[in-house]
Every structure is written in C-alpha cells, then in structure tokens.
Amino acid sequence: MRLALRGWLRRYHSHGRVCVALSGGADSLALTAAAVAEAESVDALIVDHRLQEGSDVVARAAADQALALGVRSARVLTVDVHGNGSLEAAARDARYEALDGSRGDAPVLLGHTLDDQAETVLLGLARGSGGRSIQGMQAFDDPWGRPLLGVRRGVTRAACEDLSITPWEDPHNTDDEFTRVRLRHEALPLLEEILAGGVAEALARTATQLREDGQVLDALAGAVLLRVVVDGEVEVDTLAESAGAIRRRVLRSWLLGSGAKALTDKQLRAVDALIADWRGQGGVAIGGGTPESRLVVVRRRGRLTVGFEDRRRV
Incomplete structure (x- = not known):
C-alpha cells in the first residue's frame, strides 16, 4: 500500500x-x-x-x-x-x-x-x-x-x-x-x-493500453480539428482526408463544443456518415436540445453545421 x-x-x-x-x-x-x-x-x-x-x-x-x-x-x-x-x-x-x-x-x-x-x-x-x-x-x-x-x-x-x-x-x-x-x-x-x-489484471492492462493509444489519437485529432473547423463549421472535404478513428474524434470534440450532450457511438457514426458515406441524407439529431427544439447536424455546401430544429416539424 x-x-x-x-x-x-x-x-x-x-x-x-x-x-x-x-x-x-x-x-x-x-x-x-x-x-x-x-x-x-x-x-x-x-x-x-x-x-x-x-x-x-x-x-x-x-x-x-x-x-x-x-x-x-x-x-x-x-x-x-x-x-x-x-x-x-x-x-x-x-x-x-x-x-x-x-x-x-x-x-x-x-x-x-x-x-x-x-x-x-x-x-x-x-x-x-x-x-x-x-x-x-x-x-x-x-x-x-x-x-x-x-x-x-x-x-x-x-x-x-x-x-x-x-x-x-x-x-x-x-x-x-x-x-x-x-x-x-x-x-x-x-x-x-x-x-x-x-x-x-488482464482487463486492467487492456484499459491502460487503450488509454495510451487513445491519448495519441486524441492528440492527432486535436491538430486536425484546428484545420477543419472554420467559423464553427466543419469543412467536409478537408476532414474526409483523415482516417476514421481520427475523423470521429474530431467530430466528437466539435459536437461536444457545440452543445451536444450524452453523445452516443450511434449518433457519432451517423454524423460521420455525412462525410464518409454521403448520399444526400438528412440531418442527424443529437442530444443537447430543449423540450421545444432538438439539436441537429446537417451538411450544406460542403460543411457540417449544428443548429436547433423545432420538434413540431419532425
């Protein structure tokens, strides 16, 4: 001890x-x-x-x-x-x-x-x-x-x-x-x-290894974040050049900084699909809205934006 x-x-x-x-x-x-x-x-x-x-x-x-x-x-x-x-x-x-x-x-x-x-x-x-x-x-x-x-x-x-x-x-x-x-x-x-x-002991070792790897990926994602976020919006083509693990870390940081709450892996991957699997799909709702409005990520003119959408329109 x-x-x-x-x-x-x-x-x-x-x-x-x-x-x-x-x-x-x-x-x-x-x-x-x-x-x-x-x-x-x-x-x-x-x-x-x-x-x-x-x-x-x-x-x-x-x-x-x-x-x-x-x-x-x-x-x-x-x-x-x-x-x-x-x-x-x-x-x-x-x-x-x-x-x-x-x-x-x-x-x-x-x-x-x-x-x-x-x-x-x-x-x-x-x-x-x-x-x-x-x-x-x-x-x-x-x-x-x-x-x-x-x-x-x-x-x-x-x-x-x-x-x-x-x-x-x-x-x-x-x-x-x-x-x-x-x-x-x-x-x-x-x-x-x-x-x-x-x-x-094996589970504890695995946690340590993943945390160490995650710290390296987070640092790389932090550098990419500075390049792809312009006026609070994400430039899609620039971020698309990054590997998925980096891309999703960048999106996670951006979303949390934009007011997202309790972000799930499913939501994060749906937002990532607006870049990596773009087929003209609609916006992605994420946690962090209000009783009247939900927080939605949309792709417009080559950028991802976060904004509120009236729930009555859904």
Whole structure:
C-alpha cells in the first residue's frame, strides 16, 4: 500500500497536502493509513449520503478512525441525493460535487482498486461505445487521484487486518440490484474460474493500453480539428482526408463544443456518415436540445453545421 502511494505521489503530487475520500470501507481506510505514512499532510473527507438509517453514525465512526490514523482533519460532508437517473449515478454525482467543493486546492485520493478497474472495463465493454468506454479510470484525472489501481482488493483488507482496523461493510456492496455488485460477485469470479485466473489484471492492462493509444489519437485529432473547423463549421472535404478513428474524434470534440450532450457511438457514426458515406441524407439529431427544439447536424455546401430544429416539424 505504501509503495503504491509513494509511486503515485512521486509521479503526480510530490509535495503538499492531499485529501482522502473516506467511506469507512477497507479500501479507503487502507488508503488513508498509507497516505498518512507517505504524504506531507492528509485531510479526510467523509460523505454522508443519508441513504441508509444510521449513516451519520457510520460517517462519524469513519472520521474517528481517520483521526486515530493521524490525519490532520476529518470532516463529514452531508449531501442530498436526487436526480432522474439511477440511484448509483445520483449518489456519485452528489459525492463528487461535495468532495470537489471541500478539497481546496488539494487533489482527492479515491480508493479504487485493480478490481474496481476490471469491473469498470467490463461495464464499458457491455455498453459497446468503442475504445473510449473501456479505457477504465485514470491514475490522475485532476483533481481525482487513484493510487491503488494496481492493488487488489484483498490487499486493502489485509492492510486493515495488520493495522487492527475494522472496516465498515456497506450493505449496498452485497445488493444484487446493482449491476456492479453482480459483476463483482458473479461475473468476474466465473471468468476467473473459466480462464484459470488473471482476468482482473488482464482487463486492467487492456484499459491502460487503450488509454495510451487513445491519448495519441486524441492528440492527432486535436491538430486536425484546428484545420477543419472554420467559423464553427466543419469543412467536409478537408476532414474526409483523415482516417476514421481520427475523423470521429474530431467530430466528437466539435459536437461536444457545440452543445451536444450524452453523445452516443450511434449518433457519432451517423454524423460521420455525412462525410464518409454521403448520399444526400438528412440531418442527424443529437442530444443537447430543449423540450421545444432538438439539436441537429446537417451538411450544406460542403460543411457540417449544428443548429436547433423545432420538434413540431419532425
């Protein structure tokens, strides 16, 4: 654990204060202990989602454990979880917002392990949204740091045992209503059995390789983007000279910068067909519109443009 923290700090944050997002579970408790041993100063941030009875007691107990481990401070952040999506997504959004608002200028260390990375890759693979969806989590995505992506979950539990720390067992982590829980307890163990082990490590390696390749392609696409976008519109003939992987990255950046939301691979490929498979087809609707108008990409006079179209005309 300490070696993982030491390596992360040396590469991404060699001096100064860090915060640790502490749930009270084994991963974040072991992370807190290692951070206290390796970082200059550590502040623990405990988010109380108030989704379970007695969550305030759990949060306070985690704060007390952090103080006993030697953190400089331990704060409980109470949040309201709401939203139209899944409970998991709403809780995550509320948690990250609270952590970001309380960290000051320090990075926040998260207790995601190699096992979490493997689960994330499998979830991305199931979505089928291309290489970007299975690149997994980054070790540092400012301000979020993940020093334990090379550490197995069993190691964090062993660290807690060695330190005589009793972690909190979140009942949500055994609730099979959550897809990630079923991956953790059913799918991954089955894959490990069928493929004779090493699956989690292989998935994590694949994520790293795809992320490294993706960074190179993104850099190439960034240079092309500067050439093909004129007055907010894409010059079709110029972009058509690029390979598909570069072309779609350019279009993705352009669309997101033009107000697109929750862009899917299907939508992106439909927009790309306006260049690579042009047959005079109509516009492509993408997410990011309003209840009255939808956001549409059209090809006119050799350029792609983004604009709003009255839904009543559809």
